[in-house]
Amino acid sequence: MEPFVLTLESTDSPFIFSLLQEGVTVRVRAGCSVKDILCNDLHIAPEYVEERIKTVFLNNRPVDDYENALVREGDRLALSAAMPGLVGATLRRGGVLSAFRSSITHLSEEQCESFAQGEVTIKLFNLLVREMAAPLLTHGIIVEGERLCRMASDLNIDTGEPLDALGPDHRVLIRL
Amino acid sequence: MDKILRINMGPDGAPSVKEEGLGDYAGLGGRGMTSSVIGKEVPADSHPLGAENKLVISPGLLSGTAAAMSGRISVGCKSPLTGTIKESNAGGQAAQVMARLGYAAIILEGKPKADTLYKLIINKDGVKLEEDNSLKLLNNYELVDKLKEAYGEKITCMTIGSAGERKLGSATIAVTDMEVRPTRHCGRGGTGAVMGAKGLKAIIFDDSGMKMRAPKDPEAFKAANKRFVEGLRKHPVTGEGLPAYGTNVLTNVLSEAGGYPTNNFSKGTFEGASKISGEAQAELETQRGGSATHGCHRGCIIRCSGTFNDKNGRFLTKQPEYETVWAHGGNCGIDDLDAIAMMDRLDDDYGLDTIEMGASVAVAMDAGIAKFGDAEAAINLVKEVGKGTELGRILGSGAAVTGRVFGVERIPVVKGQAMPAYDPRAVQGIGVTYATSTMGADHTAGYAVATNILKVGGDVDPLKPEGQVELSRNLQVATAAVDATGMCLFIAFAVLDQPDTFQALIDMLNAFYGLEMTADDVSELGKKILKEEREFNKRAGFTAEHDRLPRFFITEPVAPHNVTFQVSDKELDNLFNW
Ligand code: SF4
Numbered sequence: 001m002e003p004f005v006l007t008l009e010s011t012d013s014p015f016i017f018s019l020l021q022e023g024v025t026v027r028v029r030a031g032c033s034v035k036d037i038l039c040n041d042l043h044i045a046p047e048y049v050e051e052r053i054k055t056v057f058l059n060n061r062p063v064d065d066y067e068n069a070l071v072r073e074g075d076r077l078a079l080s081a082a083m084p085g086l087v088g089a090t091l092r093r094g095g096v097l098s099a100f101r102s103s104i105t106h107l108s109e110e111q112c113e114s115f116a117q118g119e120v121t122i123k124l125f126n127l128l129v130r131e132m133a134a135p136l137l138t139h140g141i142i143v144e145g146e147r148l149c150r151m152a153s154d155l156n157i158d159t160g161e162p163l164d165a166l167g168p169d170h171r172v173l174i175r176l
Numbered sequence: 177m178d179k180i181l182r183i184n185m186g187p188d189g190a191p192s193v194k195e196e197g198l199g200d201y202a203g204l205g206g207r208g209m210t211s212s213v214i215g216k217e218v219p220a221d222s223h224p225l226g227a228e229n230k231l232v233i234s235p236g237l238l239s240g241t242a243a244a245m246s247g248r249i250s251v252g253c254k255s256p257l258t259g260t261i262k263e264s265n266a267g268g269q270a271a272q273v274m275a276r277l278g279y280a281a282i283i284l285e286g287k288p289k290a291d292t293l294y295k296l297i298i299n300k301d302g303v304k305l306e307e308d309n310s311l312k313l314l315n316n317y318e319l320v321d322k323l324k325e326a327y328g329e330k331i332t333c334m335t336i337g338s339a340g341e342r343k344l345g346s347a348t349i350a351v352t353d354m355e356v357r358p359t360r361h362c363g364r365g366g367t368g369a370v371m372g373a374k375g376l377k378a379i380i381f382d383d384s385g386m387k388m389r390a391p392k393d394p395e396a397f398k399a400a401n402k403r404f405v406e407g408l409r410k411h412p413v414t415g416e417g418l419p420a421y422g423t424n425v426l427t428n429v430l431s432e433a434g435g436y437p438t439n440n441f442s443k444g445t446f447e448g449a450s451k452i453s454g455e456a457q458a459e460l461e462t463q464r465g466g467s468a469t470h471g472c473h474r475g476c477i478i479r480c481s482g483t484f485n486d487k488n489g490r491f492l493t494k495q496p497e498y499e500t501v502w503a504h505g506g507n508c509g510i511d512d513l514d515a516i517a518m519m520d521r522l523d524d525d526y527g528l529d530t531i532e533m534g535a536s537v538a539v540a541m542d543a544g545i546a547k548f549g550d551a552e553a554a555i556n557l558v559k560e561v562g563k564g565t566e567l568g569r570i571l572g573s574g575a576a577v578t579g580r581v582f583g584v585e586r587i588p589v590v591k592g593q594a595m596p597a598y599d600p601r602a603v604q605g606i607g608v609t610y611a612t613s614t615m616g617a618d619h620t621a622g623y624a625v626a627t628n629i630l631k632v633g634g635d636v637d638p639l640k641p642e643g644q645v646e647l648s649r650n651l652q653v654a655t656a657a658v659d660a661t662g663m664c665l666f667i668a669f670a671v672l673d674q675p676d677t678f679q680a681l682i683d684m685l686n687a688f689y690g691l692e693m694t695a696d697d698v699s700e701l702g703k704k705i706l707k708e709e710r711e712f713n714k715r716a717g718f719t720a721e722h723d724r725l726p727r728f729f730i731t732e733p734v735a736p737h738n739v740t741f742q743v744s745d746k747e748l749d750n751l752f753n754w
Contacts, residue, residue: 014459021428022450052412060434060445060736078432082412084480084669085498086619086651087598087606088426091433096672099644100605104434104737125428126421126455127412 003142003173004166011133011176018151020133023076023123024141025171030073030118034058034066037077037120042139044132053128054082054092061106064094068108073118079132080125137176145170177205177240177280177389181303183296185374186227186286191294193305198280203689205237207263208660208705209281210252214261215708217283220715224256224366225343225373227287233274233334233379234282236662240275240389242397243684244405246662247271247473249334249351254716255365257345257532257574258591258616261712263659264367267472268351268360269332270379271662274298276386288375293341297327299382311377313338315525315562316350316358319378324356327380331356334379337527340368342564344572345592346532347372350524353472359494360472363529364618365593366574392690400683405477407677411670418480418666419469423498424454426597431506434736435602437595438506439548440538441588444599444734448511452501457513458482465489478666484517493521496530499619502597503534508541509548519558526562528572533558535575535594543582586728591616591718600725600741601734607741608648612723612751614709620655620665645747656709657702661685710752720749 008016028041034056038044049066056063057078063069071077082092090100098105119142124132145166166172178198185191198204204212210232222228231253238246249271255262274282277298288294293312297304311319315337323333332352339347347368350358362368391397408414417425430436431449438446450456458468466483472494482495496504496517504510504519523530537557540546546553560568570581575594579587588595593616600607610617658665663681671678678695686693729741 017455017459018450021453021455054412055429057432060432062433078428080429080432081417082669083426083429084413084418084423084666085426086609087430087435087603088413089669089672090603090605091429097605097647099647101433101435101603102644103604103739103742104602123428123432125432125453126425127416129455 001169001171003171004145006172006174008137008174008176011137015152016133016137017129019141019143020124020129020136023121024136024143025119026122026136026139026141027117027119028071029115030120031070031115034063034069034071034077037071042135044135052081052131053079055080056093058106061104062091062093062098062101063106064098065108066093069106070109071120074120076121076123078123078125079128081127134176137174140173140175143172143174145172148172177235177275177278179278179280181279181282181298183282183284183305184286185284185288185294185376188289191286191288191305193303195303201281204660205239205280206234206248206250206265206660206662207252207656208701209234210250210263211261211705211708211712213281213283214252214254215712218254220254220712221717222254224254224259224370229254229370229373231284231367231370231374232281234280235271235275237660238684238688239271239662241391241688242388242475243401243688244408244475244477245664245667247475248659248662248664249274249362250659251349251362251367253367253370255367255616256343256369257366258593259716260591260614260616260718261709262365262367262615264362264364265659266349266351266360266362267476267664268353269473270334270351270381272473272475273332273381273383275389276383277381282379284371284374284376287373292375293377294375295378295380296376297380300385308377313341316527317525320352320356320358323378323380327382329356330382330384332381332383333358335527336368336371336377337525338564339527339561339572340372341377342569342572343369343372344528344561344569345369345574345577346529346536346572348527348529350527353494354474357494359524361524361527361529363531365615368527391688393687396687397684400680400687404677404680404684407674407680408477408667408670411673411677413669414478414666418478421454421458421468422480422482422495424457424496424501426498427453427501427506428455430598433602434734435599436502436506437588437597437599439509440507440542440586441599441734442586444602445736446506446511449506451511452505452513452516454498457495457501460513461485461495468495470495476664478664480666487514493517493524496520499597500530500534503531504537504554507534507538507597508554510551510554512551515551515555518555522555522558522562528561531596532574532594533561533571535588536571536578539575539579539584539587540571540582542586543584545582586732587726589617590725591722593617599734601729601739602737604741604743605644605648607725607729608644608743608748608751609652611725611748612648613652614706614713644743645751649751653699653702653706655702656705657698660701660705720745723748723751
């Protein structure tokens with residue numbers, strides 16, 4: 001079933017920020033590296049990726065080498081700015097303390113030969129939520145209708161008539 | 177800061193108060209001072225609540241100056257929780273004010289013969305120690321209000337609540353913040369119980385009429401402080417992340433990493449993380465007219481704290497920190513920020529360590545005393561401590577005692593002190609620090625400070641397995657040095673990444689004291705402190721066998737990574753071979 005399309009005028013809403021923090025589905029070329037997806041599918045500037053996205057998790061595993069960490073269909077990618085604390089520094093991409101979590105670190109893989117469109121979950125944390133909301137919504141994010149309605153009601157947000165007709169299996173493509 | 181105030185609570189008649197010069201303790205501050213005094217003057221086999229133990233309070237080397245971030249106050253003693261040496265530090269106003277009043281240390285010794293409660297008043301006119309039994313069993317908020325009524329709004333207080341008077345192992349010493357609220361605590365190790373055992377309920381400082389401490393080379397000091405502040409402002413953690421979200425920004429990230437101890441360390445990811453994250457907390461605080469960016473003392477420019485208002489917009493507590501939100505939140509399966517903030521308020525009021533208290537409640541939940549996720553039950557358990565019931569006294573004595581009383585196998589402590597908010601199976605390096613720290617399990621014992629710059633113990637190859645042990649050692653050494661300066665440890669991120677900022681800190685110390693210290697001297701200072709602490713612990717009966725994590729970390733894999741703690745005992749024993 002094709003998703004229902006919801007077009008927003010702005011990203012500046014606690015509702016959108018909550019969705020991005022909890023994770024949203026995004027259609028990308030599955031099998032590409034983290035960096036490739038961020039820069040080429042989501043069109044985020046390479047300098048921004050290098051300077052701001054200091055902490056990356058792929059399926060719960062901290063990533064050091066994001067040029068060789070491949071994102072597959074169904075994977076979960078979580079992105080954060082540099083974090084405080086000893087453990088915050090430990091989780092940082094390629095940091096001097098990465099040995100502290102070597103037993104859970106994501107290991108690099110061989111690049112795939114071919115890519116196909118697929119869906120992955122992306123979560124944004126802290127400073128990145130506001131900063132990356134626009135490129136992500138320009139690309140389009142997909143959310144289950146039921147979750148959207150539940151969150152809207154939790155946050156007391158009126159989503160308007162269009163969403164009233166959503167059934168439990170509907171998905172919504174939200175974009176700018 | 178050229179004098180020591182020594183108070184003996186023990187003599188017949190009345191306690192004796194005397195001022196003395198620095199003597200052997202010249203040039204020491206913060207943890208350097210507290211550990212040195214305890215190491216030299218306290219018999220290692222003494223009882224922590226007995227007359228032979230001492231409570232040492234000391235501002236850092238740069239406290240009371242114009243140096244940004246220099247407001248940490250250290251408290252040292254033999255810990256009633258761990259039996260080891262203890263240094264516990266807090267923000268708030270006390271370090272700045274005590275340093276301006278000229279004291280490098282207050283040393284409390286002896287034990288009062290009668291059941292009398294005292295208060296200590298220190299201002300420009302001198303020192304008074306007075307009996308005041310009307311303060312008995314008051315908790316911190318009411319106590320500070322009463323002291324403000326008596327001594328005015330300009331005071332800074334260090335106080336104990338009912339937990340300290342009851343001499344519980346989780347009891348803290350509260351330090352008032354800029355708003356004269358008892359929100360900052362020397363939290364770990366039961367220092368409040370030692371103050372209670374000395375019969376001292378409150379220290380009231382007033383630095384009206386006192387001047388800021390003057391550097392030997394004012395120009396160089398000013399220039400170094402400027403570079404230091406610029407370094408903090410331009411770094412994304414100290415300049416953006418911490419001011420925006422506070423330390424609770426770590427909740428989402430740790431849960432995603434599978435290193436967030438949930439339901440008493442039984443799993444590494446918490447489903448409710450996003451509901452209690454720093455992001456959600458900042459949003460809620462702002463919505464309710466509180467603030468997500470606030471300093472705990474004057475001169476803090478990072479401002480990682482905030483104010484948490486209740487549903488009606490009234491002040492409830494300061495912004496709970498990451499460790500608190502974890503201890504009373506995910507560790508107990510609770511995803512309700514209001515309930516967590518209420519427990520933070522109760523802990524501050526009774527004078528309890530939020531980490532130890534949350535860990536005790538989680539262990540009690542594991543024993544079936546309450547259900548994981550039941551916020552109301554958790555609040556009621558904390559209230560038991562305030563009431564001083566038998567159950568409350570057990571919980572307030574810490575996670576180790578609670579676990580033993582209720583027959584729980586999974587007790588996350590090292591040397592009797594509860595582990596903070598990072599699972600050592602997922603982040604094994606921090607497990608090394610938990611196991612080997614001189615203080616019991618402590619996340620701040622080996623903080624991220626300039627390993628690459630200090631090169632304590634030579635260059636480390638972080639990719640070798642033994643790299644974790646070497647790194648942990650370097651971090652513990654560097655942390656001990658920073659704890660001596662009075663600097664908030666959160667400067668560490670900027671210092672770690674920016675050699676210029678680290679140099680600016682050394683330049684500040686040099687300009688203030690007219691010294692020519694190098695990075696090597698700083699690491700020597702850190703090593704000296706650690707050595708003194710290790711020696712004390714050895715004399716107190718601690719051996720390599722105590723530098724171990726509880727067995728369940730080695731036998732129980734934790735989801736989602738299904739890993740156990742794998743650093744061998746032999747590697748752990750190498751930590752202090754330098
Ligand atoms: S950064 Fe936070 S803990 Fe450190 S001094 Fe400032 S408010 Fe206090």
